[in-house]
Amino acid sequence: MSEALLDEIEAINSIYGDNTLVRSPQDSGPTIYILTLPGETASLRLQFPPEYPDVPLTVLGTHSSGSSGKRGTAARDLALFRDAVSEVYEAGQVCLFDAIEKVQELLAAVKEEEEREQKEREEQAASQSDDEGNEGVTPNRDGRHTDELPILSSPPPWTLSEPITESKSTFIARCAPVTSPQQAVSYMQHLLATDKKVRAATHNMTAWRIRGLNGTSFQDCDDDGETAAGGRLLHLMQRMDLWDVMVVVSRWYGGVKLGPRRFTLINQVARDAFVQAGLVSNSGEKKKKGGK
Missing domain, CATH: 3.10.110.10 (Ubiquitin Conjugating Enzyme)
Incomplete structure (x- = not known):
């Protein structure tokens, strides 16, 4: 050595x-x-x-x-x-x-x-949990609706999309012009109180964007148990530059999980409701006021 x-x-x-x-x-x-x-x-x-x-x-x-x-x-x-x-x-x-x-x-x-890599796997698992974990689970809506109608001068002027059915789940959207958050809430209450089918939906996801006085604005959304769905609807409205309107997307779960595909369908019927209401063209562009 x-x-x-x-x-x-x-x-x-x-x-x-x-x-x-x-x-x-x-x-x-x-x-x-x-x-x-x-x-x-x-x-x-x-x-x-x-x-x-x-x-x-x-x-x-x-x-x-x-x-x-x-x-x-x-x-x-x-x-x-x-x-x-x-x-x-x-x-x-x-x-x-x-x-x-x-x-x-x-x-x-x-x-x-x-x-x-472990962090990426955990984030991916968390994302997958968000995409799939709550699918088909009806949320607890205690206090969300009542049989007593809110006081409205006339029923909400809903415009409906064409329904989409895929793997036994049905999606339909409706939109209406609104001028205040209180009006949006009252429209939703009226819908739940008067439409038993909507009330029986697995999820009723909502979003609205409203311009107020002096440059103020209001934006809100509700997943109704479908994780991140309300935020995606709000993001769709932001991308389409839509104001003074609310949208409600109802889903009746058919027992077959769709995974992330369901978010595409949710946005698809919401966009169709905006088109049917004349808020955007078929190409997805916002219609200009006063245009021919």
């Missing part, structure tokens, strides 16, 4: 802690050592030839998988350490300190990537 290796063993144990680099008790040869990498990582079996550091050490394999115990981490650490040794070794120079520092850099980069 070279004096350079003896000095290196002493230095490594001094820097990273006792027993970081120790002779393997399971091997009779004097040149096989166990290197325990810092942190919750694997320990590796290394072989130092008599000519080391004039010739490189050999990374024989893993000794243990480390305290994390996760499947695949030992093989990962082994591969990264071999890469580190190959990168830092120079003939005639001891390399363990540089190799350990290098593998820690590589491990930090790998763990950062794993955390990023």
Whole structure:
């Protein structure tokens, strides 16, 4: 064993802690050592030839998988350490300190990537839960409607879309001009109080945009248990630059989940209601007042 290796063993144990680099008790040869990498990582079996550091050490394999115990981490650490040794070794120079520092850099980069991928998976799962978790679940509408009609001078002037039925679910939208949030609320109350079929819908999603006096404006929406549906309706109205109108989309769930497809259908019937009301053209452009 070279004096350079003896000095290196002493230095490594001094820097990273006792027993970081120790002779393997399971091997009779004097040149096989166990290197325990810092942190919750694997320990590796290394072989130092008599000519080391004039010739490189050999990374024989893993000794243990480390305290994390996760499947695949030992093989990962082994591969990264071999890469580190190959990168830092120079003939005639001891390399363990540089190799350990290098593998820690590589491990930090790998763990950062794993955390990023895990975060993406969690966000995707949360998004999927939003898209599918509440589908077909009728919300609790206690207090949302009453059999007593709100006081209106005339029934709301609803304009209806063509209904769409897909996989046993039916969607229909209706829109009406409104001049205040209170009027929008009263129109919705009137609809629920007078139309049993609408009241029995699985979801009645609403959105409205109203311009008030002195540059004020009002925007609101309600999912009615269909997560994010109201916000999507409001976003549709914003993109179409529609004001002083409300829209209600009713869905009767047929027992077959549609997943994200249902949001396309919700927006489709809402847009059709706006077209039927003459608020936009078939191309989706807002009609200009006074145009021919």
